[in-house]
Amino acid sequence: MFEGYAGTSDSGFRDEVEAEEAFARGQFLAELGADDDRPSLTGPAGEEAEARLAELARHTVFDGQVVTDEARLRRILARHDTRLYPGTFITCVYNPDRALCRISEGPADQPVMADCKPLVCRNTALTPANRQALTGHFARLDEALADSDRLAPYVRHRLEEQRRATAAFLTRHTPETAE
Numbered sequence: 001m002f003e004g005y006a007g008t009s010d011s012g013f014r015d016e017v018e019a020e021e022a023f024a025r026g027q028f029l030a031e032l033g034a035d036d037d038r039p040s041l042t043g044p045a046g047e048e049a050e051a052r053l054a055e056l057a058r059h060t061v062f063d064g065q066v067v068t069d070e071a072r073l074r075r076i077l078a079r080h081d082t083r084l085y086p087g088t089f090i091t092c093v094y095n096p097d098r099a100l101c102r103i104s105e106g107p108a109d110q111p112v113m114a115d116c117k118p119l120v121c122r123n124t125a126l127t128p129a130n131r132q133a134l135t136g137h138f139a140r141l142d143e144a145l146a147d148s149d150r151l152a153p154y155v156r157h158r159l160e161e162q163r164r165a166t167a168a169f170l171t172r173h174t175p176e177t178a179e
Contacts, residue, residue: 002146032053042173042174043126044123045123045125047092049082049125062137084125087118088134092111092124092128094111098167099119100116100117101113119166134166134169135170137166138163141166145163
């Protein structure tokens with residue numbers, strides 16, 4: 001409905017939604033980059049995400065003024081864009097050359113999060129909140145498979161596949177704990 005009705009109107013609704021998304025992304029990046037005590041990001045692109053956040057922090061030093069204007073925040077992000085896109089299960093460290101979500105005929109300037117393949121994409125980084133969401137998803141898969149006798153064989157097989165892939169991904173990208 002959004003694309004068909006509101007997206008084609010002259011009301012400016014689509015621009016408002018995009019502005020809100022950009023503002024939310026900017027706030028997420030500012031908070032993530034400014035938090036010195038945050039745990040490091042893990043995943044295939046965790047180190048790259050850390051480097052991009054450090055670069056953003058270098059360019060967005062607090063100079064006595066708080067950015068509250070959405071247009072100014074968009075300009076700052078455009079000039080020093082980290083190309084980090086937060087999601088529920090992953091944080092995308094977007095690099096179009098290795099993105100699995102990008103369609104060949106579409107624009108290459110940002111990921112298509114709806115087509116994300118987080119368990120196999122090399123653009124994936126994990127914040128603690130992302131790990132928590134994946135762990136919760138893993139627990140829901142366990143619950144669904146607990147009563148697997150009631151599931152159709154194909155559904156059971158797909159859930160078991162997803163559970164194995166999620167378990168392997170979480171195991172591979174578990175942060176090392178300091179002793």
